[in-house]
Amino acid sequence: MGTILFTIIFFPLVWEAISRWSGLPAFILPSPLEVWARFLRALADGSLLRHASVTLLEVLGGLAIGLSTATVLGYLLAKSRTLERLLAPYIVASQSIPVVAIAPLLVIWFGPGRLSKVLISSLIVFFPVLINTIVGVRSVPAELHDLMRSLRATRWQTFVKLEVPAALPVLLGGLKVGATLSVIGAVVGEFVGSEKGLGFLISLARGLYDTPLSYVVVFSLVAMALTLYGLVSLLEHRLLAWQGIENNR
Amino acid sequence: MNASEPALVTRNLSMVYPNGDGSLHALHQVDLQVQPQEFVCVVGPSGCGKTTLLHLLAGLLTPSSGEVLFEGKPLRGPRRHIGFVFQQTSLMPWRSVVENISLPLELQGVAEDERRHRAMELIELVGLAGFENTHPHNLSGGMAQRVAIARALVHEPNILLLDEPFGALDALTRERMASELLRIWSARTVTVVMVTHSISEALLLSDRLLVLSERPGRVRLDLPVPLSRPRLLEMTYTPRFGELAQEVRAAIG
Numbered sequence: 001m002g003t004i005l006f007t008i009i010f011f012p013l014v015w016e017a018i019s020r021w022s023g024l025p026a027f028i029l030p031s032p033l034e035v036w037a038r039f040l041r042a043l044a045d046g047s048l049l050r051h052a053s054v055t056l057l058e059v060l061g062g063l064a065i066g067l068s069t070a071t072v073l074g075y076l077l078a079k080s081r082t083l084e085r086l087l088a089p090y091i092v093a094s095q096s097i098p099v100v101a102i103a104p105l106l107v108i109w110f111g112p113g114r115l116s117k118v119l120i121s122s123l124i125v126f127f128p129v130l131i132n133t134i135v136g137v138r139s140v141p142a143e144l145h146d147l148m149r150s151l152r153a154t155r156w157q158t159f160v161k162l163e164v165p166a167a168l169p170v171l172l173g174g175l176k177v178g179a180t181l182s183v184i185g186a187v188v189g190e191f192v193g194s195e196k197g198l199g200f201l202i203s204l205a206r207g208l209y210d211t212p213l214s215y216v217v218v219f220s221l222v223a224m225a226l227t228l229y230g231l232v233s234l235l236e237h238r239l240l241a242w243q244g245i246e247n248n249r
Numbered sequence: 250m251n252a253s254e255p256a257l258v259t260r261n262l263s264m265v266y267p268n269g270d271g272s273l274h275a276l277h278q279v280d281l282q283v284q285p286q287e288f289v290c291v292v293g294p295s296g297c298g299k300t301t302l303l304h305l306l307a308g309l310l311t312p313s314s315g316e317v318l319f320e321g322k323p324l325r326g327p328r329r330h331i332g333f334v335f336q337q338t339s340l341m342p343w344r345s346v347v348e349n350i351s352l353p354l355e356l357q358g359v360a361e362d363e364r365r366h367r368a369m370e371l372i373e374l375v376g377l378a379g380f381e382n383t384h385p386h387n388l389s390g391g392m393a394q395r396v397a398i399a400r401a402l403v404h405e406p407n408i409l410l411l412d413e414p415f416g417a418l419d420a421l422t423r424e425r426m427a428s429e430l431l432r433i434w435s436a437r438t439v440t441v442v443m444v445t446h447s448i449s450e451a452l453l454l455s456d457r458l459l460v461l462s463e464r465p466g467r468v469r470l471d472l473p474v475p476l477s478r479p480r481l482l483e484m485t486y487t488p489r490f491g492e493l494a495q496e497v498r499a500a501i502g
Contacts, residue, residue: 143339242343
């Protein structure tokens with residue numbers, strides 16, 4: 001607890017000191033107090049919450065789509081070597097394309113509205129969750145599969161009572177990475193073409209040389225990603241309580 | 250099933266695994282019979298196909314040729330009347346002791362109260378009372394293997410198959426577990442086929458001892474164990490026991 005408090009206090013202090021002694025103007029390096037004042041203003045006129053809620057909805061949509069497609073496809077790939085050999089080259093190749101490069105295409109195809117942002121966010125969530133699903137499902141010990149077979153478990157029973165709980169730790173690890181990436185995806189989409197959202201607010205602030213506002217948005221994005229990460233951690237804690245203290249410390 | 254009918258019969262049982270370079274001949278024309286409530290141990294050099302034999306008896310593998318008769322009928326695939334204890338403990342780490350033991354009942358759709366009741370009975374029998382809500386990572390090797398045995402018995406199988414169940418335990422725990430297994434076996438009317446690489450363990454436990462030859466495995470010695478029951482650990486120090494052990498050792502080669 002003490003270390004967390006130190007981190008929270010130390011960072012703004014150093015920042016304040018640098019901005020004071022460097023003598024840089026506010027549009028290059030605003031002081032923490034100026035950013036705080038700008039934050040309160042953005043909060044008061046409702047603009048921050050309005051744009052943040054747009055981004056949050058896109059992020060949640062992206063997570064939902066990315067997570068569901070990646071787990072379903074990941075499970076199928078883990079179970080079928082043939083399918084994996086057929087699809088793996090495409091999936092890996094698609095990951096070598098920077099999202100920034102295809103974001104404009106998606107905006108052209110799906111319009112400047114919410115859908116294109118959700119899709120960009122889901123694309124970036126997809127890969128880590130897919131890989132972790134495959135690893136998770138493959139990591140189920142062979143003896144446990146033999147056990148289920150010797151007990152004449154149905155496919156569904158094997159899935160629900162063995163594969164899901166066994167793969168869950170690795171899958172949740174992938175979701176943690178995915179949750180933070182999903183925010184990046186949505187912002188990239190908003191950067192490319194949008195009139196709403198935190199990504200739009202950043203480009204607006206840049207155009208107006210309203211640097212304190214840029215800082216406000218950056219911190220809002222960090223807060224959003226941390227919250228999502230925290231929620232997944234909480235979920236992990238609830239679902240994986242059986243791992244006991246030694247793994248969760 | 251009439252009383253004189255063998256619980257398990259194998260006829261000309263052979264197993265060949267397809268392999269990268271040629272094939273692996275694991276078992277060759279194994280013929281054996283196990284009577285109801287008999288305790289049979291299978292010993293042999295490592296890699297002689299003991300585990301393969303057990304998996305065939307459980308219906309987990311399909312033989313390349315020959316057949317397994319379970320209570321007079323050809324065995325096709327796993328049966329609910331067979332309980333299996335694997336080499337590794339194969340417990341589900343996310344389930345507590347009682348949840349692990351009641352898994353077979355859960356898969357059969359037995360109601361929760363009934364499951365818990367029967368699992369608790371087994372917990373009592375294997376001497377794990379007080380540990381029902383413990384998770385496997387907090388159990389010692391011996392305790393984990395007790396859970397595995399309880400799980401294999403909870404659905405009241407006619408046959409219990411054990412694949413080197415005490416292989417990973419230290420010598421002292423192993424001796425204790427052998428006596429425990431005898432106690433459990435006399436408390437439950439169940440036929441047992443157990444694979445082990447310990448000759449003294451096999452002699453101490455079994456009514457009949459089968460020696461498999463090196464790969465491809467075939468039955469080299471079928472020895473009825475002429476020791477009285479109840480078997481006690483002290484018997485292992487008698488000259489008679491030593492002679493039997495020597496005979497088995499010679500057959501393994």
